[in-house]
Amino acid sequence: DAGITQSPRHKVTETGTPVTLRCHQTENHRYMYWYRQDPGHGLRLIHYSYGVKDTDKGEVSDGYSVSRSKTEDFLLTLESATSSQTSVYFCAIRRERDQPQHFGDGTRLSIL
Amino acid sequence: DQQVKQNSPSLSVQEGRISILNCDYTNSMFDYFLWYKKYPAEGPTFLISISSIKDKNEDGRFTVFLNKSAKHLSLHIVPSQPGDSAVYFCAASEQGGGADGLTFGKGTHLIIQP
Numbered sequence: 389d390a391g392i393t394q395s396p397r398h399k400v401t402e403t404g405t406p407v408t409l410r411c412h413q414t415e416n417h418r419y420m421y422w423y424r425q426d427p428g429h430g431l432r433l434i435h436y437s438y439g440v441k442d443t444d445k446g447e448v449s450d451g452y453s454v455s456r457s458k459t460e461d462f463l464l465t466l467e468s469a470t471s472s473q474t475s476v477y478f479c480a481i482r483r484e485r486d487q488p489q490h491f492g493d494g495t496r497l498s499i500l
Numbered sequence: 501d502q503q504v505k506q507n508s509p510s511l512s513v514q515e516g517r518i519s520i521l522n523c524d525y526t527n528s529m530f531d532y533f534l535w536y537k538k539y540p541a542e543g544p545t546f547l548i549s550i551s552s553i554k555d556k557n558e559d560g561r562f563t564v565f566l567n568k569s570a571k572h573l574s575l576h577i578v579p580s581q582p583g584d585s586a587v588y589f590c591a592a593s594e595q596g597g598g599a600d601g602l603t604f605g606k607g608t609h610l611i612i613q614p
C-alpha cells in the first residue's frame with residue numbers, strides 16, 4: 389500500500405451544504421492530487437499541490453477549493469455542494485516528476 | 501476533446517492467452533505514459549509505465565509498447581490470469597510540464613474467462 393488514507397470513505401449530503409474531503413499520506417511525498425471519476429469520463433484532475441501551501445487548478449476545478457497546510461494532508465472542499473458533484477473522488481501522491489502516481493481507495497460522495 | 505482514448509470499453513480473453521489493451525493519444529506533448537488497473541471499490545493501482553524515449557518496457561507478465569509516430573500504446577498481458585479481470589486505464593502526462601496531473605482514458609474492462 390502507498391500509505392494514503394482518504395476520509396470519509398462514503399458521504400451523503402444535501403445540495404448547498406459544505407463538504408470537506410481529506411487525503412492523508414505517510415510517505416512524505418511532495419506532490420498530491422485530487423481526481424474525480426464519473427461514468428464515461430475516466431478520472432479527471434480537479435486540483436493538485438506541489439508543496440505546502442502551493443496548489444494549482446486542474447481540468448475540472450470549478451466549485452472546488454483545496455488547502456495544504458502540512459505535507460501529509462491535502463483537503464478538498466466543496467463550498468456549496470451541487471448534485472453535479474456526486475462522484476467518486478480519488479487522492480493520489482507522487483514522490484518526484486519521473487515517478488508514477490499512487491492512489492487512495494476513494495471517497496464516494498452523493499449529493500441529494 | 502478527449503486527449504487519451506481507449507476505444508474498447510470491454511475485452512474478453514481466455515485464461516492463459518494474451519490480452520492486448522490499446523490506447524491512442526492526440527497530444528504530441530505527452531512524454532510519459534502509464535497503465536493502471538482498477539478493481540471495484542478500490543483506487544487505481546499502478547502497473548507499468550513508459551517514457552517517450554523508449555518503445556518498449558517489460559515487467560513480468562506485463563509489456564507496454566509505444567509507437568510515437570502513430571500516437572499509440574498497448575499493454576500486453578501474457579499469460580492472462582483470472583485475477584487480471586479488472587478495468588484498465590491508460591494515462592499520459594507531460595513530464596517536463598512540472599506537477600501537472602495525469603490525463604486518463606475512459607478505461608477498458610478486461611474479463612478473463614476460464
